[in-house]
Amino acid sequence: MTKPPSKRPPAGLPDRETLLAFLREAGAAEKTDIARHFGLKGGDRRALREMIRELEAEGALGKRGRKGFSEAGALPPVGVADVVERDIDGEMYVRLVEASADAPRALLVPDNSGKTGPAPGMGDRLLVKFVRGADGWEARLVKKLDGERNRVLGVIRKSNREVRVEPVDRRSKDVLLVPHAQAEGLKDGDLVLAAIEKGDQRYGPKRGKILETIGHEGDARAASLIAIHAHGVPTGFSEAVEQEAEHQELPSLKGREDLRDIPLITIDPQDARDHDDAVYAQRDEDPKNPGGWIVWVAIADVAAYVRPGTALDREARDKGNSTYFPDRVEPMLPERLSNGLCSLKEGENRATMAVRMVFDKDGRKTGHKFVRGLMRSHAKLSYEQAQAAIDGNPDDTTGPIMEAILYPLWNAYHCMLKGRLKRSPLQIESAERRIRMTPDGHIGSIEKRVSLEAHRLIEEMMIQANVCAAETLEQKKTPLLYRVHDAPSQEKLFNLGDFLQTIGKPWNKGEPATTKRFNKLLDETREGEHAEVVNEVILRTQMQAIYSAENVGHFGLNLDRYAHFTSPIRRYSDLIVHRGLIRALGLGKDGLTDREIAELPSIAEHVVLTERRSMAAERDAMDRYIAAFLEDRVGATFTGRITGVTRFGLFVRLDETGADGLVPVSSLGNEYFTHDDRSHALVGERSGLRWTLGRTVEVRLREATPVTGGLLFEMLSEPGPRDPNAPSARLGMRARGDKAGGYPKRGGPRPRDGGKPSGGLKGVRKGKRR
Structure with a gap:
C-alpha cells in the first residue's frame, strides 16, 4: 500500500472527516498503517476498526487489495490493474485488482518511452500509476505483468x-x-x-x-481481425486525436517556398489510398554539369500537423507505423490526415518537405538542398499506367505529359542507375504475392507481384532522398534515427559456405562479406538448377534491418549512411527525421525537441518493435487468407519447392499461390530421418535417401485450416539419391531385428529404394523425429 503522509497529527482516535482526509491524501492504507499514523493503541485500535466498518457500510470507504481501504471512488497512486474494457474508439480501461465495486475504472494512457514493450490488450494485468484528471481517472502504464x-x-x-x-x-x-x-x-x-x-x-x-x-x-475479414488481436496491433483513434486531426488546416505560404509550378507527379500502386511522395526530373542546364540531371522528391509535410507533445503525436508514436492487410489498413494517422491533408492529391495544394538533388552524367550525386514548401501534384499515376506509357501505350492521362514529365523521369533514372550499378547493392529476388479481394470482402485471386521498371525508378529516387536526409543531419550535427543493416555474422557466412560446398560452389569462409561478392554468386547461379535455393540461402544469411540512434551503415544497400525520410504518413521514424531536418535547417518551430533527442535510443527500440509487430500480423493474416483460399482444394495436387528443412518436416512453397505448408517427417517413409543442417537436408538413416532444400516437388494438400493459417501436405515426389560421399549409417539399436537395407521384417513387402512406403505395416515407426 502507499506510504502514509509523514506529517503525524496529535495522537488519538481521529474523527470521521480527519480519517477520510488522511485516506484522501494517502490514496489507500491498511488498518495498521492508519493506527500507526495516528498513534493508536489498545482500545483506540478497536474503535478505529469499528469506525472503518461503519464508513464502509455507509459507502464512504471502499476496499483496495486484501487489507487496504480508500475513500470511495478514489484510487491509490500506484496499483495492479486489469484491462477490462475497450470502447468504440479503441480506448482501453483498467480496473484495480481486488477492489470493491466503488473503485472506478481508469482510462489507460499509452506509454511513450518504448520501455514497456508491446501495447497492452484485453485481459492484460498491468502495474500502473493512477492520476485523477479533469475528465476522470487515468492509468499510466509502468509495466505489463503476466497477463x-x-x-x-x-x-x-x-x-x-x-x-x-x-x-x-x-x-x-x-x-x-x-x-x-x-x-x-x-x-x-x-x-x-x-x-x-x-x-x-x-x-x-x-x-x-x-x-x-x-x-x-x-x-470474410476474420483473418485480419485475428492477426490484429493476436499481435496487439492498436486500432482506431481516441476522440482527442480525431478532434485534433479535424482542426488541422493547410499551412499558408508564410515561411515556405512556392513549388506549385514544378510539375511533380505521384506514382503509386493502383489501390493506394494515400500518396506521400511525388517526383520530377529535368536536365541540369549548368554548363559545369554536362549530361547531368536535377531530380526533385517531394514528401508530405506531416510534421506541420503532428507536433511534439500532442495527442496526435502520442498515438502515432504508440502505433509506430501503419499495418497493412489485404482487406484493410490500420493507419498510423487518422484519415483526415493520412487520406486528406497529408496525401499529395492531384490538383490540390499540399504542404511538403522536398529535396532537390543534382546528379552528374555518371549517376553520382553532386549536391542536394532541402526545401519546405507548398506544392501541387500535376498527375496521379499507377505503376502499371506509367510503365505502359513508357512502353509505348500512353492513355489520356499519360499522353499529354510524356515529353515534359515521363521521358525526363526515365532518362534521369537511367542516369542514376549507373551510380547504383557501381554501388552494387544486394540483388536478392523476392517472390512477393498479392491477394486481390472481391467487393464483398472475399479472396478473388492470389497473384505474384510483377516487378516493373517504374517500381525500381521510384525506389531509387526514394533511396537517394533518404541518403540526403542522413547526410544533411550528420553535416548539421543533429542526432537522427538511422535505418541500419549490419553485415552478416561470421557464423552465418560459415553456414553458407558449408551449404555451397554441397552443391559444388566454392566459397572462401575467411573472406569478408560484401554485396559484390554475394551478387557475383547470385549471377553465377541465376540460370542453373540451384538458382532459387541459393537466392533463399543468401537471403537467410542476411541480418535484419533496424532503426538505431547509432550508425553502422546499410549493408544491403551498400551505403555508409541511410535514414527513412520518404514515408512519414505511415512510419514514425520518418516523422522524427523530418523534425530533425526542420530543426537543423531552421525551417520552423515544430522541429525535433531536446526531449526527443534524449529519447532517440528508446524511440528507435520502440519503432523496431512496432515494425516487427506489424510484419508478424501481416504475415499471419496472409497465411490465414491463403488457407481460406485453398480450403476448397483439399485433395488437389500442386507443384512447389522445398523452402525449409527441419527436424520435424519439410516446408514446401507452392508455385501457384506462394503458400507455405508442412510435410510432416512422419509421412516421409518407413525409417528415421536425421536433419543435416550443413547441407539443409533430411537424410534417411537406413537408405541415405535425401530431401534437400530447393528441390522441386509434387505434393497433395491434405488439410487447410483458415482459422490458424495452417496447410498440411502429403509428399508425392521421390526422395533424392544417397550422397556417395556420406559415411555409412550407424543404426545402433534401431537396426536390430531388421533385414539388410533397414526395412522391417514383417507386415508387408519391402518398398523399392526411393519409393513411398506401403501402408498398414505393423511394428513400424515412421519418420520418428530425433
Missing part, C-alpha cells in the same frame, strides 16, 4: 456437455473450458479472447473466462 501469457485468442466450440475455446495459434496447446453461462449468446465458431483461470487442475483442458467477442471464423 499476456494468460490470454488465449480462440474459437468457440459448443457441445451439449461443454463449451471449449480452441486457440487460433498453431503453436498453442491451451484449449480452455468455459462455463455455459459465459457462453450464452455465443455461437459455434465465434472468435473470442479468453483468459486462463488459475486453478489446481493438472490434467485435461484448463479453465477459462471469456473477455471479449471479436467476430466469427466465417467472416
Whole structure:
C-alpha cells in the first residue's frame, strides 16, 4: 500500500472527516498503517476498526487489495490493474485488482518511452500509476505483468456437455473450458479472447473466462481481425486525436517556398489510398554539369500537423507505423490526415518537405538542398499506367505529359542507375504475392507481384532522398534515427559456405562479406538448377534491418549512411527525421525537441518493435487468407519447392499461390530421418535417401485450416539419391531385428529404394523425429 503522509497529527482516535482526509491524501492504507499514523493503541485500535466498518457500510470507504481501504471512488497512486474494457474508439480501461465495486475504472494512457514493450490488450494485468484528471481517472502504464501469457485468442466450440475455446495459434496447446453461462449468446465458431483461470487442475483442458467477442471464423475479414488481436496491433483513434486531426488546416505560404509550378507527379500502386511522395526530373542546364540531371522528391509535410507533445503525436508514436492487410489498413494517422491533408492529391495544394538533388552524367550525386514548401501534384499515376506509357501505350492521362514529365523521369533514372550499378547493392529476388479481394470482402485471386521498371525508378529516387536526409543531419550535427543493416555474422557466412560446398560452389569462409561478392554468386547461379535455393540461402544469411540512434551503415544497400525520410504518413521514424531536418535547417518551430533527442535510443527500440509487430500480423493474416483460399482444394495436387528443412518436416512453397505448408517427417517413409543442417537436408538413416532444400516437388494438400493459417501436405515426389560421399549409417539399436537395407521384417513387402512406403505395416515407426 502507499506510504502514509509523514506529517503525524496529535495522537488519538481521529474523527470521521480527519480519517477520510488522511485516506484522501494517502490514496489507500491498511488498518495498521492508519493506527500507526495516528498513534493508536489498545482500545483506540478497536474503535478505529469499528469506525472503518461503519464508513464502509455507509459507502464512504471502499476496499483496495486484501487489507487496504480508500475513500470511495478514489484510487491509490500506484496499483495492479486489469484491462477490462475497450470502447468504440479503441480506448482501453483498467480496473484495480481486488477492489470493491466503488473503485472506478481508469482510462489507460499509452506509454511513450518504448520501455514497456508491446501495447497492452484485453485481459492484460498491468502495474500502473493512477492520476485523477479533469475528465476522470487515468492509468499510466509502468509495466505489463503476466497477463499476456494468460490470454488465449480462440474459437468457440459448443457441445451439449461443454463449451471449449480452441486457440487460433498453431503453436498453442491451451484449449480452455468455459462455463455455459459465459457462453450464452455465443455461437459455434465465434472468435473470442479468453483468459486462463488459475486453478489446481493438472490434467485435461484448463479453465477459462471469456473477455471479449471479436467476430466469427466465417467472416470474410476474420483473418485480419485475428492477426490484429493476436499481435496487439492498436486500432482506431481516441476522440482527442480525431478532434485534433479535424482542426488541422493547410499551412499558408508564410515561411515556405512556392513549388506549385514544378510539375511533380505521384506514382503509386493502383489501390493506394494515400500518396506521400511525388517526383520530377529535368536536365541540369549548368554548363559545369554536362549530361547531368536535377531530380526533385517531394514528401508530405506531416510534421506541420503532428507536433511534439500532442495527442496526435502520442498515438502515432504508440502505433509506430501503419499495418497493412489485404482487406484493410490500420493507419498510423487518422484519415483526415493520412487520406486528406497529408496525401499529395492531384490538383490540390499540399504542404511538403522536398529535396532537390543534382546528379552528374555518371549517376553520382553532386549536391542536394532541402526545401519546405507548398506544392501541387500535376498527375496521379499507377505503376502499371506509367510503365505502359513508357512502353509505348500512353492513355489520356499519360499522353499529354510524356515529353515534359515521363521521358525526363526515365532518362534521369537511367542516369542514376549507373551510380547504383557501381554501388552494387544486394540483388536478392523476392517472390512477393498479392491477394486481390472481391467487393464483398472475399479472396478473388492470389497473384505474384510483377516487378516493373517504374517500381525500381521510384525506389531509387526514394533511396537517394533518404541518403540526403542522413547526410544533411550528420553535416548539421543533429542526432537522427538511422535505418541500419549490419553485415552478416561470421557464423552465418560459415553456414553458407558449408551449404555451397554441397552443391559444388566454392566459397572462401575467411573472406569478408560484401554485396559484390554475394551478387557475383547470385549471377553465377541465376540460370542453373540451384538458382532459387541459393537466392533463399543468401537471403537467410542476411541480418535484419533496424532503426538505431547509432550508425553502422546499410549493408544491403551498400551505403555508409541511410535514414527513412520518404514515408512519414505511415512510419514514425520518418516523422522524427523530418523534425530533425526542420530543426537543423531552421525551417520552423515544430522541429525535433531536446526531449526527443534524449529519447532517440528508446524511440528507435520502440519503432523496431512496432515494425516487427506489424510484419508478424501481416504475415499471419496472409497465411490465414491463403488457407481460406485453398480450403476448397483439399485433395488437389500442386507443384512447389522445398523452402525449409527441419527436424520435424519439410516446408514446401507452392508455385501457384506462394503458400507455405508442412510435410510432416512422419509421412516421409518407413525409417528415421536425421536433419543435416550443413547441407539443409533430411537424410534417411537406413537408405541415405535425401530431401534437400530447393528441390522441386509434387505434393497433395491434405488439410487447410483458415482459422490458424495452417496447410498440411502429403509428399508425392521421390526422395533424392544417397550422397556417395556420406559415411555409412550407424543404426545402433534401431537396426536390430531388421533385414539388410533397414526395412522391417514383417507386415508387408519391402518398398523399392526411393519409393513411398506401403501402408498398414505393423511394428513400424515412421519418420520418428530425433
